Amino acid sequence: MEMYELVEHLETMETASIEPNDIYYYELCQIAINCFRILGQTELQLYTDILSYGIGDETISIIAEEIPSVREELLTVQNLQILYEKLRLMKLEGKVYEVLDEFFNANLYRTL
Secondary structure, eight states: OOHHHHHHHHHHOTTOOOOTTSTTHHHHHHHHHHHHHHHOOOHHHHIIIIIHHHTOHHHHHHHHHHOHHHHTTOHHHHHHHHHHHHHHHHGGGTOHHHHHHHHHHHHHSOOO
């Protein structure tokens, strides 16, 4: 089967799904893994060209929220950790407002 035939065949299978206990599950996972590896895309290319069409924002959000190792890589979570540390240091100095204002401006592009 040629590559274009495989793509066409997969596109016609609108309601098909494969369960983890299916005989071809492992092979299909290996195909997906190798396709991502071969494409060698940047994170943005991977999202814009594939993930936004294939799985959508809600799934990506759930992955980021539910998998601790992924969640820790989120810039917002890293910024929250920095904010927490700064606030703990400045709690007694009365500079909490300034730190919060700087944080919201940097992450939400808004000031308090």
